Amino acid sequence: MPAIFFEGEELDCRPGESVLDALNRHGKEIPSGCRAGVCQACVLLTDEQQVAARHQQGLSAAQRDLNYFLSCQCQPTSAIHVRRPDSGANRVRGKLVNREWLSDQVVRLQLDADMDYRPGQYITLWKDSSTARSYSLASHQTQDKWLELHVKHIPGGAISPWLCNDLKCGDELTLQGPMGSCVYSHTQDRPLLLAAIGTGLAPVLGVLKDALVNGHHGPIYLLVGAARHSGFYYQGALLRLVEEFPQVELQFLVQTWEGKACPGLIEADIYQYCRERFSDLSGYGVYLCGAPTFVQKMRKQAFMAGAAMSDIATDAFLAFGETS
C-alpha cells in the first residue's frame, strides 16, 4: 500500500483511493467540492518533482510551477509527500544580516536562511512559539544572496517593533514557508500590470525581478500608489532598477499632492487611473498586492475590465486574526 506523508505524518492509502479520500478517512479536514477535478477546492502541494498533467488540469501556470495538484484526482502508486498550500510549510532557522530604514515607516530586512522560494511568495516570521506574522519576499532566489522583506513599523504591534528595533544583526529567528502563489508565470510576451500600495511593493518587486530575469519582453506597467508622499519608499532604487529595461513603465500615484515632485510621480486616484488607462485588460497578467480593501476592489475592477480570473494574482496583507 502506498504511504501518504501528510505534513510529515505517515498515513496509509488503499489501492485506488485518492489522496483526498485517504486523508478524509484519516480524519484530516481537506476542503473539497466536486471531487471531479474541476472546482479546485481540494488543491494540495507535493514535493514530488513529477506531477501528472491530469492531476493539475485547470490550475494556473504559477500553481503548476509550484507543484499544486488536485488531491481528488491523484491515486498514488508510490509514497507521496503532500501538504496544504498555506500551512504545514517547513520551518527553518535564519539569521538577520542587514536592516535598513527605507522610510520613517518601512524597514528592509535581509535574512540568511536556507530556503527555496519564488519571488512574491511569503514567509512567516516567528518571534516566539505563539507570535508570528507573514511578510512577502522582495528578493530573487538566484539574483539576491539574502531573503529580503519589507516590514511596516507599527508602534505597539506584536512583531514589527521587535523586527524594526530590537532584533540585532546576527540574531537568529525562525522562518516558515514559502507560501502563496503570487509569482511570475512564464508567459514572456503578454503585458503585465503590477500594482502595489504600501509594502505590497515587496511582492510586486519580487515578481518584477523574476519577470526581468526570465527575459519578459511584453510591456510591464508598474504602479505604486500611496495616500500621501510619506507612504512611498524605495523610489530611487525602483527608478534605477527599471532604467535599463525599456519595456517597463513605472508610475507613482499619490492621492493628495503635497508639492514634492519626483520622477514618475503624478497626482491620481489609482482606481480611477486604472479605469481610464487600462480599460481593456484582456490578455494581461495582473498582480495586485497590498491592503485587502485595495486588492479586492482592484481585482473586481480588473476582472470586469476583461482580465481572466486565472490571470489575476493577488497578495492581500491580512490583519492579524484573519485566516482567509
Added chain:
Amino acid sequence: MSLFDELGGADAIDTAVDIFYRKVLADDRISHFFDTVDMEGQHTKQKAFLTMAFGGPNNYTGKDLREAHRHMNLTEEHFNAVAEDLLATLEELNVPQVKIDEVMSIVGGTKSDILNL
C-alpha cells in the same frame, strides 16, 4: 459528446465562467449574491455549476444544491436572471442552438432544488 468536452474540458471552461461571472456581477437583479470578497471561491462554485450544466464530470446532487441555496430567499426572478445570463454567455461563445437547449434543460431541472420548492 457533451458541451463540456466540445469546449475543450476543464481548461477551456474557465473562459466560459469568466464571461458568465462578469454578466452576473453586472446584473443588478442578482449581483449582490455574487459580489463577495472571496471572488476566487465564487468563481470556483460557478465553475462547478457550469461544468454540471455543460454535462461534464461532477458529483453534485439535488440535495447539495438545495442545501447551498436554502437560506438565500431566492425567487423565480433570481433564477430566471441567472438563466438569462447563462444563455447570453452561451450565445457569446457561439454554442450551437441544439447544445444551448441541452444546457438550458439541465439548468431548468435544478430549479426546484435551487428555489427550495
